[in-house]
Amino acid sequence: MIRIQNLNKTYKSTQALINVNFQVNKGELFAFLGPNGAGKTTTIRILTGLSKLDSGLVMLNGFNLEHPGIESRRQCGLVPQSINLDRELSVIENLNIHCRLFRMTKEQSASRIDELLDYVEMSDRKKTLVKNLSGGMKRRLMIARALLHSPAILFLDEPTVGLDAAMRRKIWALIRKIQQHETTIFLTTHYIEEAQFLAGRVAFIDNGAIVVVDTPESLMKQKGTWALDRLKEDDMETLFFNDRNQANDYIAAHKDSFTLRRVNLEDSFLALTGKKIQ
Numbered sequence: 001m002i003r004i005q006n007l008n009k010t011y012k013s014t015q016a017l018i019n020v021n022f023q024v025n026k027g028e029l030f031a032f033l034g035p036n037g038a039g040k041t042t043t044i045r046i047l048t049g050l051s052k053l054d055s056g057l058v059m060l061n062g063f064n065l066e067h068p069g070i071e072s073r074r075q076c077g078l079v080p081q082s083i084n085l086d087r088e089l090s091v092i093e094n095l096n097i098h099c100r101l102f103r104m105t106k107e108q109s110a111s112r113i114d115e116l117l118d119y120v121e122m123s124d125r126k127k128t129l130v131k132n133l134s135g136g137m138k139r140r141l142m143i144a145r146a147l148l149h150s151p152a153i154l155f156l157d158e159p160t161v162g163l164d165a166a167m168r169r170k171i172w173a174l175i176r177k178i179q180q181h182e183t184t185i186f187l188t189t190h191y192i193e194e195a196q197f198l199a200g201r202v203a204f205i206d207n208g209a210i211v212v213v214d215t216p217e218s219l220m221k222q223k224g225t226w227a228l229d230r231l232k233e234d235d236m237e238t239l240f241f242n243d244r245n246q247a248n249d250y251i252a253a254h255k256d257s258f259t260l261r262r263v264n265l266e267d268s269f270l271a272l273t274g275k276k277i278q
């Protein structure tokens with residue numbers, strides 16, 4: 001479905017992607033997790049035909065993206081990082097523009113718009129101007145828009161950035177629902193929980209390079225199951241245990257104040273890169 005080999009991309013003085021290799025299978029939910037500036041958006045821009053690659057092989061559903069064209073773009077639905085809806089137009093007008101871009105007929109457009117507004121629970125907002133929608137609704141509308149032409153792969157660039165916890169969960173449920181309809185999903189995030197909760201497999205990306213690709217479970221297991229945070233003078237120290245009783249024994253034997261929690265992907269990222277994501 002997506003195959004990337006030795007991909008490189010440089011902007012003037014910044015090497016944004018360095019020898020990137022990975023593969024995404026059909027129907028998979030694959031996440032790119034990394035800090036700001038890691039190269040996540042650059043990867044999505046190349047995959048969706050918006051930026052040119054410098055070198056390497058990028059295959060998307062059989063299309064070679066050295067020369068992206070309308071047919072390769074048709075395979076992709078993109079929800080960009082920043083909101084790019086037309087604020088002065090209504091919900092339905094925004095969706096209609098997209099349908100026209102993809103040369104859908106009036107009948108096709110009307111039924112697909114109804115179907116997708118229902119899907120993202122916004123059927124009652126057809127006539128609302130985008131500038132009057134909440135942040136969460138704008139995101140959901142962008143997701144609906146990206147799905148209008150029934151793409152094989154949906155790209156979500158930081159889909160919940162700036163949203164509160166409740167809306168974030170609602171978007172997660174929507175992403176899960178989309179995947180159940182057999183759409184392949186490629187998402188980027190700098191939220192640990194998002195990758196941990198949604199991704200079948202996750203790639204850690206740091207400074208333009210892939211650090212590791214694996215399932216969240218397997219990445220977390222490498223550290224143990226339980227993490228014990230201890231506040232040191234000006235920093236946090238974390239100890240790892242496979243067994244909860246061992247962790248509790250450790251707490252009982254020491255006077256410090258501890259927080260016991262499950263190991264998460266941040267622990268794995270820190271172990272592999274020496275830095276935190278956020």
Ligand SMILES: Nc1ncnc2c1ncn2[C@@H]1O[C@H](COP(=O)(O)OP(=O)(O)O)[C@@H](O)[C@H]1O
Pocket residue numbers: 011012014015016034035036037038039040041042043
């Ligand atoms: N258009 C651009 N011109 C110059 N540098 C860029 C441009 N876009 C991104 N970069 C740089 O490339 C690196 C990767 O950026 P980006 O892919 O946006 O990272 P992320 O999405 O992970 O935050 C960063 O160092 C960023 O400053």
Ligand SMILES: [Mg+2]
Pocket residue numbers: 040041042081157158
């Ligand atoms: Mg980005």
